[in-house]
Amino acid sequence: MATQILLKNIDVPGLAEIQVYRKLGGYTAVEKALKTLSPDEVTDEVKKSGLKGRGGAGFPTGMKWSFIDKQSQKAKYLVCNYDESEPGTFKDRHIGQLNPHQLIEGMILGSYALGANTAYIYIRGELFYVLRIIEKAIAEAYKNGFLGENILGSGYSLDLYCHPGAGAYICGEETALLESLEGKRGNPRIKPPFPAIVGLYGSPTVVNNVETIATLPWIVNNGGEAYSAIGIGNSKGTKLISACGHINKPGIYEIELGLPVEEFIYSDEYCGGIRNGNKLKAVVAGGSSVPILPANLILKTAAGEPRLMSYESLSEGGFQTGTMLGSGGFIVMDHTACIVKNLLTFARFYRHESCGQCSPCREGTSWMEKILMRIEGGQGTMKDIDLLVDIAKHVEGNTICPLGDAAAWPVASAIRHFREEFEEHVKLQKCPF
Amino acid sequence: MQEKNNIPEFNRETLDLVNQIIKRYPQGRQKSALLPVLHIAQSENSGWLSPEMMDYVATLLDILPIEVYEVASFYSMFNLKPVGNCVIEVCHTGPCWLNGAEKIIAHFETRLGIKPGETTADGKFTLKTVECLAACGNAPVIQVGTEYHENLTPEKADNLLEQWKRENKISHTNPYL
Ligand SMILES: Cc1cc2nc3c(=O)[nH]c(=O)nc-3n(C[C@H](O)[C@H](O)[C@H](O)COP(=O)(O)O)c2cc1C
Ligand code: SF4
Ligand code: FES
Secondary structure: OOOOOOOOOOOOOOOOOHHHHHHOOOOHHHHHHHHHOOHHHHHHHHHHHOOEOOOOOOOEHHHHHHOOOOOOOOOOEEEEEEOOOOOOOOOHHHHHHHOHHHHHHHHHHHHHHHOOOEEEEEEOHHHHHHHHHHHHHHHHHHHOOOOEOOHHHOOOOEEEEEEEOOOOHHHHOHHHHHHHHOOOOOOOOOOOOOOOOOOHHHOOEEEEEHHHHHHHHHHHHHOHHHHHOOEEOOEEOEEEEEEEEOEOOOEEEEEEOOEEHHHHHHOOOOOOOEHHHOOEEEEEEOEOOOOEEEHHHHHEOOOOOEOEEOHHHHHOOHHHHOOOOOOOEEEEEEOOOOHHHHHHHHHHHHHHHOOOOOHHHHHHHHHHHHHHHHHHOOOOOHHHHHHHHHHHHHHOOOOOOOHHHHHHHHHHHHHHHHHHHHHHHHHHOOOOO | OEEEOOEEEOOHHHHHHHHHHHOOOOOOOHHHHHHHHHHHHHHHOOOOOOHHHHHHHHHHHOOOHHHHHHHHOOOOOOOOOOOOOEEEEEEOOHHHHHOOHHHHHHHHHHHHOOOOOOEOOOOOEEEEEEOOOOOHHHOOOEEEOOEEEOOOOHHHHHHHHHHHHHOOOOOOOOOOO
């Protein structure tokens, strides 16, 4: 059994209540940190752990924290990114719903390390029922002296609040999230300056994913070195993978990074194989934004090595033959799935979610959706396929935020690996599925 | 909610909640409370944000009405037109589509006699398609108010519809309560 850091106690009844969480060792990391470690020592442990941000971009967490200007006279903020809106990703919902105190404990540790006295959890508005669970847990934490003034007599104070979004994927992008938290439209900011310098209300701010933050108590309790002993290469620790699509056991799994993809898909401990004994056709391994790979390339790299669930192995081969770990949203398709139709739903998603600030993204996402509708509807031409490739190329890298890339990659990769299927739609003048 | 000369007004309890939310943000940053307060306002206004309601929210937060309009129109959870008592939101993104979302949408269409974006003539139901609800492992998924209903089948959908009809379901309740 793989080490479990995030899901270890997830099935314990009443885990969302503070007594139960504490009985299982909860809040000992806060006691340890506030009584025996300086903020910089906490940051050092996180640096040593090799933990990378679990929101999708995989930026080293400790390094991100060290960009905060500690000398600044301004307030500092830690903001938890609980927007969880990348199609295929449904891991964070689980943490807040079943184990909110682990997230809260992580927020206290992160805020302490950064010198923040106010922190926010920005949670997508659709998850209001989870927000209510977290707010209840926050109230318990205040009552038990883990939040508020002078926590555990340490002199350190922290206020923690939840803030609901209202239906906008783009607010998962960290600067759009900060705009949204300020009560504005979720338009991403031009970077630099980065949030570590100019973030929430113009103050130094760190934005971290739910899973990243919920990992902190374990790191403080066990040490960064122990964390970095788990995993493979530069992919340290465990990762939540939310698996869905045509598998026997969709769900949320905590894996040690480095697990072979084949084992993840076929073993009964994880996805349990493809439904109805069907054939594996394709996988989108890290949320809708990452390149889709056909069965042969997700199981093995182009060089014939077994593909592993790690940052390095999944991206081996670049975009020609590889993909990315992304958010850990693992979407599996069997041979009955139409690649074009699936892509069309993604294209519609990105068109709907584009904030509209940059014309390549605004126009490009809308054109890509229209052309895909044409092809799927049987009115496409061979030229349309090349046109799609061309538009994707023009959107990629030409926008303020990465949503443009996120919209382009699925299109480019689907055509790269499944061009015949697009052509078949055109030849038959209908969807062959 | 009461209304004086068409100007909406929250009751004491709701105003207390609003003031408590405003205090979560630093002095002078009360605009930060806009999204939470709009959620509450929508629930108090039959599930949609009328211009009068948005103007009222502007006065509550001491900001310009235009600041409220431009935000309300950006976020897909805010309805700027009236909706039915019970808004059924069906996820239609990839993972839900792979697991039969289209069948579920078609089923609701037949049962209710409306298309996505429409409201039944009796004003009881609105059907909407929405993007990924972060529950793809239990696809297909629908949302009604703050409730999720997962692993949906046509049979389950029928049972829910019957229940909602029986209890005159209202989906726009105060999300904080
Ligand atoms: C369009 C877009 C959507 C994103 N959505 C999310 C999200 O829902 N949750 C998340 O944690 N990060 C999301 N990110 C990444 C954030 O910008 C940011 O990198 C992340 O929250 C940092 O946290 P981490 O370092 O702990 O991963 C998104 C990025 C983009 C460009
Ligand atoms: S890339 Fe798209 S979503 Fe990002 S800022 Fe530009 S228009 Fe907005
Ligand atoms: S695609 Fe429907 S919940 Fe994710």
